[in-house]
Amino acid sequence: MPPENTRLSSEHGLGHLPEHIRGFALMHVAMRRDGARLLAAAPRTTAATAPALAAWFRLLRSVIDWHHHSEDELLWPELLRRAPDFAGSDRALVEDHSALDEAMDRVGAALTARGAHPAPLVEAAGRFDALIRDHLRLEESVVFPVIAAMPTGAYLALERRIIASAPAAVRTVLQPWMFDGADRAATAAVAATIPAPVRLLGNTVLARRYRRTLAAVL
Template sequence: MSNPMSSERLDTLPGHFHGFALMHIAMRRDAARLTAAAPRLTARGLDPAAQWWRRLRDVIDWHHRSEDDFLWPELLRQNPQFKPQADEIAGDHTELDRAMDQVTTALTTPAGPTALLGAAEHFRQVLIDHLADEEKIVFPVFAQLPARDYLALEQRLVRTAPPGVLTYLPPWMFDGADHRSVQLVAATMPPPVRLLGRTVLRRRYERQLAAVLTPR
């Protein structure tokens, strides 16, 4: 019996899925970082952490909104047999939105450090469960598309990202990522984007990341 496809096991995925997978990996990675930082954050560190969190939430919000508004309808248009799966995941982001709201509140109120640990851990668990459930449903559907068609669809999806998200994606996705996956995904990017992702955008990304790697 073959292994179920999962972003937690990149060897179970064809190479052209790795861009989508790296986004899910980056979400889980940063949820773990937030949970690790939460007990060490003081009131002084809340604002920098909140700025980092806003960038992360913008990416997650876009990723899930683009799925609901573009990716699932497009898959359904190309493959009407996707309808049962599309119905199953319709509105599936509501619980995750609520969990992210709790983190935002904890990071932007005076009682934040006290409330953040529980909110961060709840967000992490909801996210892990959501991504696992989503991948079980959609990866087999992705696999029915020829690689070229899938990549064309993914590139159209990325073009729906607002500028702030688009400039955050390359360093965020590639942070600590599997080298082969980085090579596969970078090859689908325009050369100027690859260069900026390794230089200017990466330096900006790392400055913001310090808020949770070395919380105050």
């Protein structure tokens, strides 16, 4: 088990976290995973491979943009209502979201620049990877304790509102993206919250579509 002061962190896996916050944590695991993937792919990117990598990154960005907007518009107000001491932390996290927007803009620009030279992409990918890791570490330190203290039913109802706010393009990729490489035992509770027909679609048609896009970065 991780040390007590770092227990509520997805950096240490999901098994030690309360089951009702593992879905939220799983998104953070996926963001770190893809930051590392981008960082690994950047040095070997060429003008020929850049378009496919850019398509994958646009998909990743659409998920991250939605995730951040749903936090700013739905999650932070609810946490402020339940834990007034969260005030201040929400502003710092919104500022982080702005910095990440700029970092993702740089990655996108490097991928679509004429010739798509690796050097600017490597620099932009490194900046994005570092920012996303620092941001998630801060976010989990101030958000996870509040969510963990919420009644399970209250948090899951809020989570359903958040998922419902996702654009259609995000909903079609969200399940395979979240569960990509995830430990099945640790994520069983998350999978159980997904309606069976949706889970089946996510594990078949949508998973195949996701893997085709993912091929560009692997």
